[in-house]
Amino acid sequence: MVGNEPTEVAGEWDGGRSAKRRKAVRYAVPVAVAGVTAATIGLVPAFAGSGSPDLPKISAQDLIAKIAKSDVQQLSGTVQVTTDLGLPALPGGVGAGGFGGGAKGGGAGASASPQSKLTELASGTHTLRVAADGPEKQRVSLVGQSADYTLIHNGKDVWAYDSGSNTVVHHTAPKGAHHGTPRDLPKDVQNATPQELAKQALKAAGDTTSVTVGDTAKVAGRDAYQLVLTPKQAGSTVGSIRVAVDAANGVPLKFTLTPKSGGPAAIDVGYTRVDFARPAADTFAFTPPKGAKVENGEGAAGKAARQHGKDLGDLNGLKDHKGSQDVGGFHVLGEGWTSIATLKAPGGPGGKDQLAKGEAGKLMDSLGSKVTGSFGSGHLFSTRLVNALLTDDGTVYVGAVDKQALIAAADAAKK
Incomplete structure (x- = not known):
């Protein structure tokens, strides 16, 4: 051959x-x-x-x-x-x-x-x-x-x-x-x-x-x-x-x-x-x-x-972008394979607090892991390919990137 x-x-x-x-x-x-x-x-x-x-x-x-x-x-x-x-x-x-x-x-x-x-x-x-x-x-x-x-x-x-x-x-x-x-x-x-x-x-x-x-x-x-x-x-x-x-x-x-x-x-x-x-x-x-x-x-x-x-x-349909860009309701950070989409959880700021109450909060704790950074704290939800970070202020960061990339993105957004 x-x-x-x-x-x-x-x-x-x-x-x-x-x-x-x-x-x-x-x-x-x-x-x-x-x-x-x-x-x-x-x-x-x-x-x-x-x-x-x-x-x-x-x-x-x-x-x-x-x-x-x-x-x-x-x-x-x-x-x-x-x-x-x-x-x-x-x-x-x-x-x-x-x-x-x-x-x-x-x-x-x-x-x-x-x-x-x-x-x-x-x-x-x-x-x-x-x-x-x-x-x-x-x-x-x-x-x-x-x-x-x-x-x-x-x-x-x-x-x-x-x-x-x-x-x-x-x-x-x-x-x-x-x-x-x-x-x-x-x-x-x-x-x-x-x-x-x-x-x-x-x-x-x-x-x-x-x-x-x-x-x-x-x-x-x-x-x-x-x-x-x-x-x-x-x-x-x-x-x-x-x-x-x-x-x-x-x-x-x-x-x-x-x-x-x-x-x-x-x-x-x-x-x-x-x-x-x-x-x-x-x-x-x-x-x-x-x-x-x-x-x-x-x-x-x-x-x-x-x-x-x-x-x-x-x-x-996400187009060529540098830095950050709003596309289809998502704010996109970065470029290429490490692009991260961000959006606000339902209810905007504090939306995560509402989700965290009662049985919903228990479910979040069981499915995600708690993480902290300069951004504050939140829950990280992971799969073998896609990871998502839901911060306490109701912001979601999601992408085919590792945990540290999501935390870094959330930290940078607070600066």
Whole structure:
């Protein structure tokens, strides 16, 4: 086998592309990853097949260019996703893979709202079935043990169907929904594919990132190169990001994020089966089943889903920034992998004091650890990837950074 020697890339990795494109690599992806992952996305092992295929050598610049030039419009397949952030078990069977539990009783599983369903992806292992045929047709199904949950975009129509509760949410896509990620499909779904995750990760590949080519791999039966992104900033909790890229067409097949602390991947999503032929037309057809409860138009569930997508879109849309900047309701400190988002807790100053009362206070003490600094005191909440500091004055600091970085940010804000 002819291996690919690691080739570090710094500075102008884009092979002479415009200065505007060069600037795009400084998006604050770590904060976006923190927001999406902590809030909803569940991602991990898409089993890479055994063996390392013998492929021609390729530079990191050329592999990035191969991804950028890829223009696959049709595909179908199965994506296995898991999140291992070290979060405590969540209520409602999260992580168990079931979507229908409790639906008949009208509980949390009774709504077909994307927001209510996709929060189940915060932990555990899940399976998605995906299909796309150009910018106007996409389908994503979350496969549960006893029921499935499906989102379908077909032209002007967007449907969400929960088979467990036999409920449907339907609304019309706004003009301008295109490129395979219509605004009506929440960001949780838009980002739960290797392609979208790789796109976000590559935006971080600036001066704060080392980009190399690793060993070759087999993913979903296809030969792949592996692009490796490693943060250079010491305060980041991200160890590395590895993107398996289809050697034939440049489509990212697998995305793996490993924490600096080691252990299994915290985020790892990829195809276990993929086919680049055009899916059958009826894949994107949907008629509400007999007896289904249908909510049409911009009802409560539709509004919640739309707002949910907007909120996460604000995080994903963090632009090039130096020092600090207000983005999507968050005040962003720092840049690159050590970006930290800050906001005020509900109730503003003193909000934390209200939260600290009674049972809520006991829960905070059990989930977080008390910390002090020049800023005063507060509670630190940690996962394997994302950490958050809630100070006594009601300010929240959150990012894919270590404890000391959060405390330093809080201390600096008080000076």
